Amino acid sequence: MAGRSCKFLLALFIAAMAASPLALAYDPSPLQDFCVADTASSVFVNGLVCKDPAQVSASDFAFSGLQNAGDTTNAFGSKVTLVDVRALPGLNSLGVSMARLDIAPGGLNPPHTHPRATEVLTVVQGQMYVGFLATDGTLFAKVLSRGDVFVFPKGLVHFEINCGASPAVGIAGLSSQNPGLIRVADSLFGSTPAVSDKVLAKAFRIDAATVQRIKAQFATKK
Incomplete structure (x- = not known):
């Protein structure tokens, strides 16, 4: 019975982990005391490459x-x-x-x-x-x-x-x-390339001329 119970609990644990494998996954977790970003590195990773600890300062x-x-x-x-x-x-x-x-x-x-x-x-x-x-x-x-x-x-x-x-x-x-950072208005009306006037007019229930007037305001800020 004890062995059967252990197997049942193990199965529940595996099922729970499979159901939410990314529940605790946010930014990369540190595997050492620190990983100071090496901003001079050209290597592309999910985060930034660590600087040589010998080169790190306060x-x-x-x-x-x-x-x-x-x-x-x-x-x-x-x-x-x-x-x-x-x-x-x-x-x-x-x-x-x-x-x-x-x-x-x-x-x-x-x-x-x-x-x-x-x-x-x-x-x-x-x-x-x-x-x-x-x-x-x-x-x-x-x-x-x-x-x-x-x-x-x-x-x-x-x-x-x-x-x-x-x-x-x-x-x-x-x-x-x-x-x-995603600014809602900037993203929709000031994107490059531009979001279609037809898409924005239908989404905001306004006419294409109004969309163009709004887009012009965001274009002047670039």
Whole structure:
């Protein structure tokens, strides 16, 4: 009986693993203390090649600049300063990155997604109205003040807008060394090559002339 029970439990374990083989698969996991990115390497892998440990220094694990306010004098009134593996080579294989978000009064960090990362945002100054859209179209949104935290699940469209009278600042943690960024409007109306006017007109239920006017606005930003 004991042997039969063990075989049954083993079968359940194998079935569970087969049903979700990628459940724990995100960024590459470290197999040593660190794998500082060798940005000079031309080898293409899923991540970045490790620098020779003998060539690693403390500066590979440090980044300076988040104390400086981002320039929000742009069409959106916002600026994201991203600290990913390209800015901080020591993040390679560790599965994390971070960013500073600056938003002027009335400014917006437009709807976007991070295809490879969940984001946790902490407001450190001002107020923000933030939210994300679930796959069924439900909006989860809330006004945040200093010290408040909000999480945006991996891959879901989300946004932040300054709803206060003074500049707003947030610090975000992301669960990938290279979270990626897809701005919804930019991707659809400013892509290269362009998405067909017919596709966009039908998707947004507008006419082709309106699509062309919107596309022209994004073309001027390139």
